[in-house]
Amino acid sequence: MDKFIASYLPTTITSLIKANISQQALNQLEEIRLRVGHQVQLIFSNHSQFLEGFVFYENDANALLARISDFSVYRLEEELRNGFITIRGGHRIGISGQVAVENGSVQAITNVTSFNIRIASERYGAAKHILPHLFEDEIQNTLLIGPPKSGKTTILRDLIRLISTGSEQLTGRRVSLVDERSEIAAAFQGVPQHDVGPLTDVMSDCPKAEGMMMMVRSMSPEILAVDEIGRKEDVDSLMEAVYTGVGLICSVHGHTLSDIEQRPQLQPLLKQGVFQRFILLNSLPQPGTVHAIYDDHREIITTKVRSHSHEVGRRDPNSINVYMGRN
Numbered sequence: 001m002d003k004f005i006a007s008y009l010p011t012t013i014t015s016l017i018k019a020n021i022s023q024q025a026l027n028q029l030e031e032i033r034l035r036v037g038h039q040v041q042l043i044f045s046n047h048s049q050f051l052e053g054f055v056f057y058e059n060d061a062n063a064l065l066a067r068i069s070d071f072s073v074y075r076l077e078e079e080l081r082n083g084f085i086t087i088r089g090g091h092r093i094g095i096s097g098q099v100a101v102e103n104g105s106v107q108a109i110t111n112v113t114s115f116n117i118r119i120a121s122e123r124y125g126a127a128k129h130i131l132p133h134l135f136e137d138e139i140q141n142t143l144l145i146g147p148p149k150s151g152k153t154t155i156l157r158d159l160i161r162l163i164s165t166g167s168e169q170l171t172g173r174r175v176s177l178v179d180e181r182s183e184i185a186a187a188f189q190g191v192p193q194h195d196v197g198p199l200t201d202v203m204s205d206c207p208k209a210e211g212m213m214m215m216v217r218s219m220s221p222e223i224l225a226v227d228e229i230g231r232k233e234d235v236d237s238l239m240e241a242v243y244t245g246v247g248l249i250c251s252v253h254g255h256t257l258s259d260i261e262q263r264p265q266l267q268p269l270l271k272q273g274v275f276q277r278f279i280l281l282n283s284l285p286q287p288g289t290v291h292a293i294y295d296d297h298r299e300i301i302t303t304k305v306r307s308h309s310h311e312v313g314r315r316d317p318n319s320i321n322v323y324m325g326r327n
Helices: 003-008 010-020 058-068 073-082 153-164 207-218 234-243 258-259 264-269
Strands: 029-035 038-044 047-055 084-086 094-103 105-118 142-146 174-177 200-204 223-226 247-253 275-281 289-294 300-302
Touching: 003 058, 003 094, 010 038, 010 047, 029 058, 029 174, 058 289, 142 153, 153 174, 153 200, 153 223, 153 247, 153 275, 174 207, 207 223, 207 234, 223 234, 223 289, 234 247, 234 289, 258 264
Parallel strands: 142 247, 142 275, 174 200, 174 223, 223 247
Antiparallel strands: 029 038, 029 105, 038 047, 084 094, 094 105, 275 289, 289 300
16 A cells, blocks of 8 residues: 555554455555545445445544644645645545535535545556647647546646657657646645656646646746636636647546537637647546547547557556656
8 A cells, every 4th residue: 555645544444455455456446435434445446345344433534634634734724625635645635524614615624524535646658649649740739528537637647747758759848737636746745746747847726727827927838738627717818828829738528529619618719729639538448548539620530549558557656756757
């Protein structure tokens, strides 16, 4: 088990996991769910199971929250308001409980009764066979489309890393990543826990629209990367970035290309032909599967992107946070 996660969990849980779950199965572990009054649930890539022999009680919840906040919950007020906390290693802990509301907005989550520890996972090479379809003298403005659990964030992260790192065929580009929910770089205390490349600058925990403009003005990016666009403010900032000559790599929620074409907020981007590539993802047979890649005329370029299932690798989780955006 990842050492960072183990340091937060009650020792009884870590002992039971080590005694009952094989290392092969642990490599497929995606979530650990802890609910007050219930057994611990382990979510794997293809099944889930309860951890027998331990019930998670209120005192365990209080102790876990104290460890997460380094025994000062007030330090994490903003993150708690968002409903999740990012810990060292890039893992995210979602929380739920009683909500304190003031003037119609959430001020805090109190009496936390459920935790969802989402295991951070990097898939090196996940976008290796996609990148060649995005290059014509220059990186084409690209929109990743997919429903939840389709691998959008994983593919986007690896595209950023590949573009930033460069290769024999591609000189590394300066990438500015606006990571509003800290899901791509998984920054902990400002330091990316995931490898997003040596030429990537990260603005984390910042609203996308504001963050994009800050990056364009201050970091002179060649490529601007952002996850889950959709609001009018996001589109306005993307249009401003395009006018300055910055390239775009973005993702958006959707099941089909027609879903995207019918969303009013995205019309300015589509009517102006901002994107030259559209990548449609789905989760079958596995997350990150490319259904098709389209050009700016919505014509299919290819549906034959090789599966990465047998070629991707994971960085050793125990080496996390020993680099500063370098391979």
